[in-house]
Amino acid sequence: RFFWPKHSSPAHGCRCNRGLEGVRGDGEEALLPHPLGMFLCCCPPQASGAIVERLEEDFSAPFYVSYDPLVRNVTYVSDVEGQWEYFCNFVDHSKGLSFIVPSEPHLRRDADLLELVLEDGWHFVYGGDACDKGSGTLRFLEALVTLKRRVPDRVHLLLGNGDINRLCWAHELNSADLGAPKEVNVPLWTVVGPFEFDPQDFDGRREELAHLEGKFPHEINDKDVMKSYMEGLKPGGWLREYLQVAQLCVMLGETLFVDGQVVALAQDEEAVARSAEEKEQADLEMEDWCTRLNAWARSRLDDLDAKPAWEKLLDQIPKRRPAASGGGG
Incomplete structure (x- = not known):
């Protein structure tokens, strides 16, 4: 403007x-x-x-x-x-x-x-x-x-x-979030909260990683995409x-x-x-x-260095549970 x-x-x-x-x-x-x-x-x-x-x-x-x-x-x-x-x-x-x-x-x-x-x-x-x-x-x-x-x-x-x-990760995550379950039934990027992504954003990052690495998008898994987001905020x-x-x-x-x-x-x-x-x-x-x-904005951004716990989240990223195969009951 x-x-x-x-x-x-x-x-x-x-x-x-x-x-x-x-x-x-x-x-x-x-x-x-x-x-x-x-x-x-x-x-x-x-x-x-x-x-x-x-x-x-x-x-x-x-x-x-x-x-x-x-x-x-x-x-x-x-x-x-x-x-x-x-x-x-x-x-x-x-x-x-x-x-x-x-x-x-x-x-x-x-x-x-x-x-x-x-x-x-x-x-x-x-x-x-x-x-x-x-x-x-x-x-x-x-x-x-x-x-x-x-x-x-x-x-x-x-x-x-x-x-x-994107700074929500540093400001809104606390010790309780670090203990997230290892498996979830929903795509990580649709979870309400600091991890929330529009599917278009998440898939766009997947496409870019595939382009930069010379791969097909399906070869880039969810954890690779989340790792890219996390590493972007690290020093x-x-x-x-x-x-x-x-x-x-x-x-x-x-x-x-x-x-x-x-x-x-x-x-x-x-x-x-x-x-x-x-x-x-x-x-x-x-x-x-x-x-x-x-x-004032600079003083708020300094919190990134004051709250290093969020950097441990990569190891805590929940894995998507594979869909159950169809069949009987």
């Missing part, structure tokens, strides 16, 4: 005629004007200022505010959801982003064929929801994370609800790496990028306790709000 928030500082109010290249929900490209100014990045080259110092005190998880005088154009796409061919089509039409090695989407399975290049003077924003509805999640995550590592100050990855939902896994470098919101000039929408004055305890004047002031401090939101 694109938003143009109101800034508190006149210094950020210039209206330079810059290009914002994006793809909307209907698949159409968009070229939108946006100003030059402040932007937030999780990996900038420097950090300073009162906002950072205050966040270190409040959250013990500093986040950074940086300024890039060279920002000119932004290429943007969102909600790929593991649909690899869709993303490759976007790259083919993007003016700022391209693959280093030309190839057909179905052939892009090795690291050298997944490598992207971002043109000088361009920023790339991915608007969130990277995972699971298509059969290209692993390749897509690898391509984005690799690009982010190479160009950290001009690549901005957002956390979508689909990405964050070094592509989903884990994406979560570590992504953020909830990004500002480029006066353009705010988030997944979904911004709800004004959410009714949490802190918001209810504020006076009308305090609420008005909070509405003006957009950079501060973004920085605090991203720092």
Whole structure:
């Protein structure tokens, strides 16, 4: 989504005629004007200022505010959801982003064929929801994370609800879940709770594993698929790496990028306790709000390291009991 928030500082109010290249929900490209100014990045080259110092005190998880005088154009796409061919089509039409090695989407399975290049003077924003509805999640995550590592100050990855939902494994599982029975009568991915999957998601991962390993889908069993999901969240896994470098919101000039929408004055305890004047002031401090939101998200993601018990779940994955053969009674 694109938003143009109101800034508190006149210094950020210039209206330079810059290009914002994006793809909307209907698949159409968009070229939108946006100003030059402040932007937030999780990996900038420097950090300073009162906002950072205050966040270190409040959250013990500093986040950074940086300024890039060279920002000119932004290429943007969102909600790929593991649909690899869709993303490759976007790259083919993007003016700022391209693959280093030309190839057909179905052939892009090795690291050298997944490598992207971002043109000088361009920023790339991915608007969130990277995972699971298509059969290209692993390749897509690898391509984005690799690009982010190479160009950290001009690549901005957002956390979508689909990405964050995978953290349910770390937050909702407890010691009782670790003692799950070894055999169940239903497919694991239809169980309500942290393990829940849409069958399309589960089968899409099976297809991708088969594609990457040069096998037929029926040669990839349920445990192989679950192992892939688990390993993605472990240190070094592509989903884990994406979560570590992504953020909830990004500002480029006066353009705010988030997944979904911004709800004004959410009714949490802190918001209810504020006076009308305090609420008005909070509405003006957009950079501060973004920085605090991203720092809060980072502190929540740190729970992955604080709750390592979920990593033992692979050995506890229930086996599907084979269907009983037909016959008498």
